[in-house]
Amino acid sequence: MIRLIIDAYHMGSWNMACDLSIAKHVGKGVQPTTIRLYGWTLPTLSLGRFQKLEDIDFDFLKNNNIDIVRRPTGGRAVLHNNEITYLFSASTNHHLLPKNVIGSYKVIAEALIKSMEFLNIYCDIEKNKSKHLNTPACYDSPSIYEITIEKKKFIGSAQYRNDYYILQHGAIPNEFPLENYVNSFKLIEDKKIKLYNHLKNKVIDIKSILNKKISFEEMAEAFKFGFSQIFNEEIFIGELSNSEYELTKKLIEKFDIDKNP
Known part of the structure; x- marks a missing residue:
C-alpha cells in the first residue's frame, strides 16, 4: 500500500525536514511507501544539496520576501511559488524500482505522467540529457527522464538515495x-x-x-490514479505519525541557510 499525505503550506526548512523525516521512516520499514503533496508559506528558492551560494542575489530575495532553503537532494535552484510540490519516498529494496537513480527516476516519471493524464495534461519523458545555459537555475533545461510537454520543461524533480530509502521530490507549477x-x-x-x-x-x-490552476485535492486524485496504475498498489489517505512530526522538528536547522551571508 502507498500512503498519500495531502499536506498544507509550510516554511521551506519545515518542508525539507519533513521530506527527510518521512524518507527515514520509510527506510526503516516503519512507514509504507509515501507520497506527500504540499505548498510553501512564502515563495522559496531551494538550492541543491551542494549548490554554491555565490550566485544567489540575497538582496533581491530579502526585498521581495522570498525565503531560501537547502534541499536534501542535488541539482540546481528552484523557486517554489504557485505550485504543488510532491514527495515520493520508497525503500531502496522496492521490487519495482531499479537499484540506481536513473532507473528509479524513470519509473517514478511514468507514474507522474499517468497522474497528469488524469488531469488531461499529456506529457513526455525527456530521453536525453539536454545542454543547459550554465546558470544556477534548474529550469534552464530538462534532465533525463524529467517531464516535458512539447520539449518544454514541466515537472522538475530531484532524487537522493542511500542503502535504505529513495527520496524524490519535485515542483509541479x-x-x-x-x-x-x-x-x-x-x-x-x-x-x-x-x-x-x-x-x-x-x-x-x-x-x-x-x-x-489545479487544487491540492484535484492533484491528490490524479496521483491516486497515476501511482496506483504504475505501482499496482492501493493508495490510502494518511498523515504524519507523531514520530515523523517530532523528527521533522529536530531536522529543521539542517536545511536553514543564513539569509545574510
Whole structure:
C-alpha cells in the first residue's frame, strides 16, 4: 500500500525536514511507501544539496520576501511559488524500482505522467540529457527522464538515495514565477535577459495548458490514479505519525541557510 499525505503550506526548512523525516521512516520499514503533496508559506528558492551560494542575489530575495532553503537532494535552484510540490519516498529494496537513480527516476516519471493524464495534461519523458545555459537555475533545461510537454520543461524533480530509502521530490507549477526566478540570481544583465527569454520559451505550467490552476485535492486524485496504475498498489489517505512530526522538528536547522551571508 502507498500512503498519500495531502499536506498544507509550510516554511521551506519545515518542508525539507519533513521530506527527510518521512524518507527515514520509510527506510526503516516503519512507514509504507509515501507520497506527500504540499505548498510553501512564502515563495522559496531551494538550492541543491551542494549548490554554491555565490550566485544567489540575497538582496533581491530579502526585498521581495522570498525565503531560501537547502534541499536534501542535488541539482540546481528552484523557486517554489504557485505550485504543488510532491514527495515520493520508497525503500531502496522496492521490487519495482531499479537499484540506481536513473532507473528509479524513470519509473517514478511514468507514474507522474499517468497522474497528469488524469488531469488531461499529456506529457513526455525527456530521453536525453539536454545542454543547459550554465546558470544556477534548474529550469534552464530538462534532465533525463524529467517531464516535458512539447520539449518544454514541466515537472522538475530531484532524487537522493542511500542503502535504505529513495527520496524524490519535485515542483509541479500552476503558474511559473519567471521574473522572480531569473532575478534571484546574480547574473550580468545580458545573461539574465538570455535566461529570461530562454525560460519563457522552454518552460510550461498548468495554467498555460488548462487555463486554470489545479487544487491540492484535484492533484491528490490524479496521483491516486497515476501511482496506483504504475505501482499496482492501493493508495490510502494518511498523515504524519507523531514520530515523523517530532523528527521533522529536530531536522529543521539542517536545511536553514543564513539569509545574510
